[in-house]
Structure formats: structure tokens, C-alpha cells
Amino acid sequence: MTSFQPTPDFAAHLDAQDILRDFRSRFHIPPGPDGQESVYLCGNSLGLMPKAARAAVEQEFADWERLGVEGHFHGTSPWMHYHETLTEASARLVGAKPVEVVVMNNLTTNLHLLLISFYRPTATRYKVLMEGGAFPSDQYALESQVKLHGFAPDDAIVELVPRSGEHTLRTEDIEAKIQELGDSLATIILGGVNYYTGQAFDMAAIARAGHAVGAIVGFDLAHAAGNLELQLHDWDVDFACWCTYKYLNSGPGGTSGVYVHERFANRPDLPRLAGWWGHDPSDRFQMKKGFRPMAGAAGWQLSNAQIFPMAIHRAALALVEEAGGMAVLRRKSEQLTAYLEFLIRGLNLPASRLEIITPQRPEARGCQLSLLVHQQGRELFDFLAAKGIIADWREPNVIRLAPVPLYNSFQDVQRVGAALAGWLTR
Known part of the structure; x- marks a missing residue:
């Protein structure tokens, strides 16, 4: 994770190198409040609609x-x-x-x-x-x-x-x-x-x-x-x-x-x-x-x-x-999740405020990171939603974020990191 950078340019660079980047266009991405594509990190609850589904x-x-x-x-x-x-x-x-x-x-x-x-x-x-x-x-x-x-x-x-x-x-x-x-x-x-x-x-x-x-x-x-x-x-x-x-x-x-x-x-x-x-x-x-x-x-x-x-x-x-099966998808998934973890840990929040309760070892987790938010958890969830970031809330105070390799990008993940940073400096 030390080789990551939190900037939009770096995320765009990772996307340019991503062999799966074109698969995003094969899905319908829901719009956010501003009419632009949302950051959809809720594939652990319901995955997005493939454009091929209707014709099938x-x-x-x-x-x-x-x-x-x-x-x-x-x-x-x-x-x-x-x-x-x-x-x-x-x-x-x-x-x-x-x-x-x-x-x-x-x-x-x-x-x-x-x-x-x-x-x-x-x-x-x-x-x-x-x-x-x-x-x-x-x-x-x-x-x-x-x-x-x-x-x-x-x-x-x-x-x-x-x-x-x-x-x-x-x-x-x-x-x-x-x-x-x-x-x-x-x-x-x-x-x-x-x-x-x-x-x-x-x-x-x-x-x-x-x-x-x-x-x-x-x-x-x-x-x-x-x-x-x-x-x-x-x-x-x-x-x-x-x-x-x-x-x-x-x-x-x-x-x-x-x-x-x-x-x-x-x-x-x-x-x-x-x-x-x-x-x-x-x-x-x-x-x-x-x-x-x-x-x-x-x-x-x-x-x-x-x-x-x-x-x-x-x-x-x-x-x-077509993407090459789970071995290919998993490689991107591990990198996406690691980048998200890097951005969250870079906020340097005390554990008394926010913890990542998902294991840190890649082999011990999927693409989901669960954030245990000890203070203002629902407020944070609503703040992310207002920024066009679709996450998942689980009672009593967990936000689940799941960057999916078929349709999520590194720029999606960077937007989440930037939104979290913005929340801290309101």
C-alpha cells in the first residue's frame, strides 16, 4: 500500500493500466444526485445491471x-x-x-x-x-x-x-x-x-x-x-x-x-x-x-x-x-480494496472514531471493507450518499463499502477517499 497515492491523477493512472477497465461500460451505472455517474459500492447487496441482460x-x-x-x-x-x-x-x-x-x-x-x-x-x-x-x-x-x-x-x-x-x-x-x-x-x-x-x-x-x-x-x-x-x-x-x-x-x-x-x-x-x-x-x-x-x-x-x-x-x-474468470477478477479486486484501505487509513482517524473491522490480509477478505463508525455513523453514511457514493448501512453502526472489479474503477475509490477527507474537514 505504500506505493499508492491519494490523488485523482494517480487513480486515473491505475485505471489506464487496468485490463478490465472497459467492462465498466457494459453495466448501467446509477446516476448520483448531480446527475453524474454515482460511485456504486453496494455490489455486496445487489450488483449492477449488465447491459446485456435486457436483450437476454x-x-x-x-x-x-x-x-x-x-x-x-x-x-x-x-x-x-x-x-x-x-x-x-x-x-x-x-x-x-x-x-x-x-x-x-x-x-x-x-x-x-x-x-x-x-x-x-x-x-x-x-x-x-x-x-x-x-x-x-x-x-x-x-x-x-x-x-x-x-x-x-x-x-x-x-x-x-x-x-x-x-x-x-x-x-x-x-x-x-x-x-x-x-x-x-x-x-x-x-x-x-x-x-x-x-x-x-x-x-x-x-x-x-x-x-x-x-x-x-x-x-x-x-x-x-x-x-x-x-x-x-x-x-x-x-x-x-x-x-x-x-x-x-x-x-x-x-x-x-x-x-x-x-x-x-x-x-x-x-x-x-x-x-x-x-x-x-x-x-x-x-x-x-x-x-x-x-x-x-x-x-x-x-x-x-x-x-x-x-x-x-x-x-x-x-x-x-469474458473477463478471464475469477483469477483475473480477483487480482484487480485485491488492488482496488487495498487502495480503498490505503485511503481510509491515510485519514489517521483514532480507533475510537472509526475502525476497519475487515481483516487486513487479502486472503482473509473479499472486496468488502466494513467500517465500524463509533461517532456520527449515520451522518457519515448520509454525507456519502449526498456525494453520490452508494454504500450500505448495517445496524447499529457499520458502513460496508465493496469496490467490485467488473464495474468499479480506481477513480471511484479515490472519490470515496476524498469524500471521507471532506467529511473530516467540514
């Missing part, structure tokens, strides 16, 4: 208009197999084999479907390990799942909390808790990146530790997919799911992805909530009783594809692929 959906409207039901078989991209057009890119996105991924439903629905299969408690092995302060959807899902099996959430759910005076979890403490729970631990389910602090967990280490005590290990990748370079298969993760409307820019309430390790690919004995679309396609249309799941993650499907959300997702995934 219009194509499916056209096929529906022209073909009706025959669009399932004779459309430009026949709907019967539409979800399959997302498989290869989704596998590359999360570091998986194609048989291990499927796109379907939405995130919390998929989390429940996976927990039906991968939280199988017994009288003695029934504990679930999650991070304290996980996103409410995960908390509610796990509460309901343990109740479904007759356990009390306060007993069955174990929450990881940071050490006193710290904001994030240490990997060695997670591993120690896993070892402590031992053969009482049934399932681990953590966010790949914690939504509040922006901490990225060491998923490979957690998977190793969990498997060592006989537990199943899964992750909610809502804030990790499209943000981190993932290698789910090589990390030996058992299951995972993610949304596509944050860093994957696939529209509000967009579709979701699922990963199930190939060791479970041919396990029809696994309990699951079955649906017609997950049945073996060789005789699906014979409409017989007796569910026989497809091999791999596809066997967890319930219903046919959500064509319009998937069309947007396909257009958005194509941008990730």
Missing part, C-alpha cells in the same frame, strides 16, 4: 411469443435444457466439476434442500456449528432444521464468536471448536464470507477439521461467489449454495447455484426432498411413481428452470468468463 430476457420473450410451449424444444436456447447452459461456467466459477453444480431456485430454498440431506442428526451427533452473527436467513434456516429433527436450537446450534476485543474469527479457534465438539458435531455451515465483517474463512482448513471429526461441511457462498477465487472440489467441501444477485449481477431475487461434492453424485439413498425435474431424464416423461435422482447436484432439482432469471444470469456469467 427479450430473446426468451420472443421465443415464448413465437413458439408457446414449443419453446421448450425449439427455442433459440430450448427451455427443456436451459439450466444446462449454465453448468460449465458455474463449475469454473466455484472450482467444481460440472456434475457437482446446478443452478436452480433461490438461495435459502437451496440451503434448506441441502440441509435435509446433509444435516442428519442422531441422538449423540446432532450439533451444528455456524458463525455467530450469521446472516438472518442462515440463522432461521438452521433454527427450523434442528427443530424439524426435535432438537432445541439453543442446545443444537453452536455459534462461533471472536475473542474478546476482536471483530473476526481466528482459523485456529474455529479448528479448536470443531475438535472440542468432536463426535457430537453433525454439520458445519458457515458463510464463505461473513456479510457483516467481510471476513473470508479458510474453507479448506475448516473442511479438513470437520472431516477429521466425522462432520459434514458446507458453506453459504452468498458473499463469496463472484468475489473470491473458489476451489470447492479441491478443498473437499461437501456442499454449498450461493445467490447470483450480488457479485454475479444477475438481478434482484435472481436464481441460485448449488454445489454437491461428486462423492454424493450417485447416492439415491440420501434423504432429500424430491421433485420431478430431479428425476432421471431417461424416463421422466413416463410420469411413473418412484423417484430416481439424476446423478450429481442436478438430482436435487425440484422444478423446471426459471427461464427469465436464468437468462439474466447467463448474460452476467458470460461477462465473468
